[in-house]
Amino acid sequence: MQISRLFEIVYLLLERRSVTARELAERFEVSPRTIYRDVDALAQAGIPVYADRGQGGGIRLMEQFVLNKSLLSVKERRELLASVQGMQAVREEEVQPLLEKLSSLFGAEREDWIEVDFSPWTSSGELGKYFQLLKEAILNRQVVCFSYSAANGSTVERTAEPHRLFFRGYDWYLLAWCRIRSDFRYFKLTRMRGLATLPEHFEKRNIPERESAYEQPDSQIELTVRASPRMAYRVYDEFPPDFWEKExxxxxxxxxxxxxxxxxxxYLLGYGPELEVIAPPQVREELLERAEKILKNYKS
Structure with missing residues (x-):
């Protein structure tokens, strides 16, 4: 207990530079005499801490003091702070105190050169709630259940053992052992509904290679399409350069x-009139039928 208290005293002094023995005694529920013994222990350990008695006094660290950081180079400290700063994108209220402590320990100001935000442009907070719930379920090895909208249009009830949250492309996914498939699967968080934890716990499984956990479609079809110049931004966003050629x-x-x-x-209809399917012919025909049905909705 004393070791933990000593470290916290140093953290407080790094943040506030001065604090009274009475404040520390109340915080740790010990006597002021115990706090002064702690100060002596820190001084003996080489921490330049001292106590000013009398009015306006307090326990202080010598100016310019930072904890020994010889294990990390300047570059490594900057990289660590930048990495932690990126974590703010998923849980700012938990990461902010950590950033402040690390900045104090390293005796360096935070350089806000990067900002990461995984939140959607819409104002819905459902994704944030699911993220926190799944985080706790993963850490506690707790089974979850939810309704899931699959790519084929069906909705199924799933019970799963969550192992990892994963961001890819533009979206968050849950990597979990699906008890229906008896295998690992990725589930897109935005397609989940009614997510809840169950009282049952599970043993962690060996996670497979990333690609093997994706649902394998029944069949793939080769497409050739032409997109108008006005769709350049989508082409650049959605297709690698070796997938297209500019005419x-x-x-x-x-x-x-x-x-x-x-x-x-x-997906194809999302391009509207700015995309034409060249091949295969069955996809062209299916799109034409769907376009005619859409047109009927506006003529009735």
Whole structure:
């Protein structure tokens, strides 16, 4: 207990530079005499701490003091602070105190050269609630249940053993052992509904290679499409350079493979009139049928 109290006293002095023995005694629920013994112990350990008695006095550290940091170079300390700063994107209220303590320990100011924000542009707080709930479930090895909307349009009830939260592309995923599939699967957080923890606990499993945990589609289809120059931003966002070639008029000829399911047609229709499917012909025909049905909705 004393070792923990000594460290916390040093943290407080690094942050506040001066604190009275009475304040420390009340904080740690010990007597002022015990606090003065702690100050003596710190001084004997080489920490330049001293006590000014009388009015306006207090326990202080000598100016310019920082804890011994010889194990980390200046570059390593900066990298550590930057890494922790990036963690603010997922849990700012927990990371902020850690950043302040590390900055004090290193005797350095934080350089706000990077800002990471994984939150969506919409104002819904549901994703944040799910993130926190899943974090606790992973740490506590607690089984979760939820309704999940699959890419084929179906909604199924899932019970899973959560192992890791994972950010890829534009979205958060949960890597979990699915008790329906008896295998690891990734679940997109935005497709979950009614997420809840169960009282049951589980033993951690060996996590597989990343790609093997993705749901494998029944079939993939090769597509060739042409996107207008106005869709340049989407082409650059969504396709690697070796997937497309730029034509003389500025259009993009794109070749790629996708699962042949409901999501494929929703994705293609999302381009509106700015995209034409060149091949295969069955996808062209299906898109035409869907476009005609959409048109009927506005003619009725």
């Amino acid at each position: 003389e008029n500025g259009s993009f000829l794109i070749r790629f493979a996708m699962p042949q399911n409901e999501w494929l047609y929703s």
